[in-house]
Amino acid sequence: MDMGHSDPLTQGKTGKVTMPSxxxxxxxxxxxxxxxxxxxxxxxxxxxxRIGVIKHAHHGFDMDHEGKDSWRHKMAGAxxxxxxxxxxxAVMKTGGCDSLDKLTPFLNDVDxxxxxxxxxxxxxxxxxxxxxxxxxxxxxxxxxxFALVTDTDLDLGVSRFELxxxxxxxxxxxxxxx
Numbered sequence: 001m002d003m004g005h006s007d008p009l010t011q012g013k014t015g016k017v018t019m020p021s022x023x024x025x026x027x028x029x030x031x032x033x034x035x036x037x038x039x040x041x042x043x044x045x046x047x048x049x050r051i052g053v054i055k056h057a058h059h060g061f062d063m064d065h066e067g068k069d070s071w072r073h074k075m076a077g078a079x080x081x082x083x084x085x086x087x088x089x090a091v092m093k094t095g096g097c098d099s100l101d102k103l104t105p106f107l108n109d110v111d112x113x114x115x116x117x118x119x120x121x122x123x124x125x126x127x128x129x130x131x132x133x134x135x136x137x138x139x140x141x142x143x144x145x146f147a148l149v150t151d152t153d154l155d156l157g158v159s160r161f162e163l164x165x166x167x168x169x170x171x172x173x174x175x176x177x178x
Contacts, residue, residue: 020052020110021177022100026119026138027128032163033116036128036149040114043170049178052110054103056117111178124177129154130163147172 025033025040041051065071073081074092083090091106100113100121107113115123119138126147127139135152139145147159149169154160161169 018108019105020107020113022113022115022123023173023177024115024118024121024123024125025128026117026125027130028133028138031128031130031133032149033128036126036163036166037114037116039166040170040173043166044112044173044178047170047174049112049174050110052107052113054100054107054113054115054118056115112173126169127156128163146176 025036027033037053041053044051070081070083070090070092074094079094081092083092100115100118100123115121119125122144125139125142125145126149127137127145129135129137129148129150129152131150131152135154137148137154137156140156145156145158147161147169148154148156149161149163149165151163159172161172
């Protein structure tokens with residue numbers, strides 16, 4: 001085992017761990033945020049990039065089910081429970097977290113983190129505005145907004161994309177963040 005080998009995805013030229021770029025997909029409830037991410041991820045992965053996704057859950061959730069071993073460990077009071085399998089890994093921590101800065105260390109092996117939500121965060125944002133949901137954007141006066149995905153004629157002075165123009169949106173993301 002070569003202990004001197006460094007992973008180029010997680011360490012920069014100085015040997016320090018580098019953090020991935022972060023962008024947030026924001027919009028009103030049921031505006032199409034998840035659908036947009038579902039389209040962006042394969043487009044960016046097809047271009048050779050490693051992508052991480054963080055979903056901001058406003059309400060509680062439970063990844064595990066009552067009675068399962070990991071659930072029992074969590075109920076016993078473990079601060080962190082990790083479920084490791086050949087095809088995946090899940091980490092559950094008590095105490096919750098609403099700060100992207102606390103979450104990004106878990107994603108140091110990707111090139112880009114796309115978040116769903118975190119509309120009040122400090123990271124660059126893409127807002128999705130659909131006429132069927134609203135014509136009032138959340139980020140009208142947010143200087144971190146860099147793109148708008150919409151089926152309206154709304155102009156916020158940032159790059160604007162049609163709902164299905166994933167290729168052009170991915171071009172912008174790649175040029176600016178990757």
